[in-house]
Amino acid sequence: MDKLLEVQNLNIQFDIFGTHVQAVRGVDLELNVGETLAVVGESGSGKSVTSKAIMGLNPSPPGKVTAGKILFEGQDLVQYSQKQMQKIRGKEISMIFQDPMTALNPTMKIGKQIMEGLIKHQNMSKAEAKKRAIELLSLVGIPNPDKRVDEYPHQFSGGMRQRVVIAIALACNPKILIADEPTTALDVTIQAQILDLMRDIQKKTGTAIILITHDLGVVANLAQRVAVMYGGKIIETGTIDEIFYQPKHPYTWGLLSSMPKLHAKIDKLLAIPGTPPDLSDPPKGCPFAPRCPYAMKVCLDHMPSYTHISETQKTACWLLDERAPKVDPPKTVGVGGK
Known part of the structure; x- marks a missing residue:
């Protein structure tokens, strides 16, 4: 299989109140085109810190990569500036966060939040972006997408908000989708629906997925390979x-x-x-x-x-x-x- 992402000897340190916290210590990971890799372990094991490092989202300071490489299609993302990473985030690598209510802007219509990435990365007009936003809402199973595109996050249930977050992450057809505990805040029935949705979307789009979770039941239903952290x-x-x-x-x-x-x-x-x-x-x-x-x-x-x-x-x-x-x-x- 073609290797899409390779993390080599990654070390991440947080300097907090004069203390050096070695959050990630020599991590090696590989992700192939079109596969799902699950990273599992207890809270505090370094899963989310590793995934955010791939996106360049760990706060700096206090966090910093002290050693290692993150190779995406052969390019070391550790060496990228924040401006360079802005061209990667959303377009090449996207992320689904675990709490859809905090991931969405409560003051913006959900259609506009989906359209932002399309306008920035795909150079679409507002009319084209809105049409694509409606298509994405339909793809993730939102009923009446042409009407709901103009509604606010508080008008959606928790499961529907998570579907909106997935639509935003998929907007620019990323090669990698990082799902950080995507079903944690949802009840069991909605969890199953979201997992079915992610599995279906992967079949349709071929997107590679890094699934961050502590729930081995989720892993069994979605992943092909597992890294225990x-x-x-x-x-x-x-x-x-x-x-x-x-x-x-x-x-x-x-x-x-x-x-x-x-x-x-x-x-x-x-x-x-x-x-x-x-x-x-x-x-x-x-x-x-x-x-x-x-x-x-x-x-x-x-x-x-x-x-x-x-x-x-x-x-x-x-x-x-x-x-x-x-x-x-x-x-x-x-x-x-x-």
Whole structure:
């Protein structure tokens, strides 16, 4: 497959009140044309910071890229100025934010908000842009788009507002769509509708998607590949089947074990004990070691390198070292499956 985006050894630091927070530490990611890559992990793992870095949206100061590259079609976006990034945002790479009410301007008609990018990036006239805005509203399933194009965000439900945000993101036919927790603020029924919509749009447009989420149920329904992130690092990557059915990292086991499963006879939901690491003083070894029931001394002292399980799966865990004791995943992993 053709590689569209490549993140290499990305390091991002936030300088806050004299403290250096290492939010992202040596992240490597790849996105191919037309695929969906899910980046999963707990809050604070660095998912959103990584996605915003691709768009050049992390506030600077206090945030800054201290090392690494973000290659989009061979060009390093880290070296781009804000003026250069303005030509990329919306046109080549777009983003769906998790809260549609704050993503939309409450004082502007939604049609005008869709038209802005079309006028700026596609050089359309206002009449052409409005016609395209109506088409986009129809594409994302808004009824009576010719009338609703002149309404304000407060006149739409939460699910409809998220559809409007998707319409704005798709307006200029971007090559990459970053969806940052796109269904978090929505109820389960609307979540399913939004996911179906994104899947349908990808089939029609061929847009590659980076899905940022902590919800593995969302991942199972949309992604082809998964990157598991913890403590500012990517600790495991693989295809959707490899991550759901053959995970190798104890943190991935914990995430899968904590998923509700309809057909499993479990009295209570399982949770990962402990808290994520303090990235103002990042651990020397594996970031998950203090919470890992299988941790060894080497886990605390040294970060493991990747072990390649297959051509598509790699995992950073000392348990995969030939000298480590053999540990099988808990029985709760894979119950109910994908």
